[in-house]
Amino acid sequence: xxxxxRLLFFILTIMAFTGCKKEAILYKIEGNVSDxxxxxxxxxxxxxLFQRVYQSGVLNNNYTYLTEVTADDNGNxxxxxxxxxxxxxxxxxxxxxxxxxxxxxxxxDLSTEDVNMVNxxxxxxxxxxxxxxxxxxxxxxxxxxxxxxFKTDCEACCTIGNTTFYETGxxxxxxxxxxxxxxxxxxxxxxxxxxxxEEIECVRFDTTFFTINY
Numbered sequence: 352x353x354x355x356x357r358l359l360f361f362i363l364t365i366m367a368f369t370g371c372k373k374e375a376i377l378y379k380i381e382g383n384v385s386d387x388x389x390x391x392x393x394x395x396x397x398x399x400l401f402q403r404v405y406q407s408g409v410l411n412n413n414y415t416y417l418t419e420v421t422a423d424d425n426g427n428x429x430x431x432x433x434x435x436x437x438x439x440x441x442x443x444x445x446x447x448x449x450x451x452x453x454x455x456x457x458x459x460d461l462s463t464e465d466v467n468m469v470n471x472x473x474x475x476x477x478x479x480x481x482x483x484x485x486x487x488x489x490x491x492x493x494x495x496x497x498x499x500x501f502k503t504d505c506e507a508c509c510t511i512g513n514t515t516f517y518e519t520g521x522x523x524x525x526x527x528x529x530x531x532x533x534x535x536x537x538x539x540x541x542x543x544x545x546x547x548x549e550e551i552e553c554v555r556f557d558t559t560f561f562t563i564n565y
Contacts, residue, residue: 384428398428418430483523499534
């Protein structure tokens with residue numbers, strides 16, 4: 352009888368422990384990956400998820416990798432991960448054909464009750480190569496090229512605004528652009544007082560060429 356009571360007590364203890372165990376609280380993030388110019392969905396891009404967390408009450412400023420998913424054929428993706436003591440999360444898309452995309456979401460903007468919808472617009476890589484043909488190099492010559500709509504803050508990006516060439520022979524200038532976008536250049540010789548405006552449509556994933564004769 353005593354052994355039976357001990358067994359019953361053990362079973363009831365296990366049942367109580369199991370019944371009191373809380374289910375994990377989850378964050379759910381869903382969205383669509385699309386081309387920022389055409390708005391069309393982009394399939395099969397990889398999306399990485401990073402987080403910054405509190406450790407012993409202190410924020411670790413370094414993002415740590417959590418998981419990653421691949422968008423489906425319609426550009427849709429979904430994450431599901433357990434809620435922890437996070438400060439924020441970061442979604443990252445890195446691809447050879449697209450400029451890196453990062454989106455940071457703070458913890459207070461995340462819901463555990465509803466699906467968090469986060470659509471990601473990415474920009475196709477592209478380049479504009481301006482071929483500068485100088486028909487006659489003269490003293491005090493100054494060619495100005497003012498650029499609008501070009502990419503900024505990237506490795507292949509050109510200086511924002513105006514670029515000046517002084518007494519330069521034939522040369523070229525290659526700048527990063529968003530593929531599929533239209534950029535604008537205003538160029539001319541300061542000494543001659545000339546000014547020309549061109550709008551150039553740039554192709555995706557490749558280099559667009561434009562020649563300036565002066």
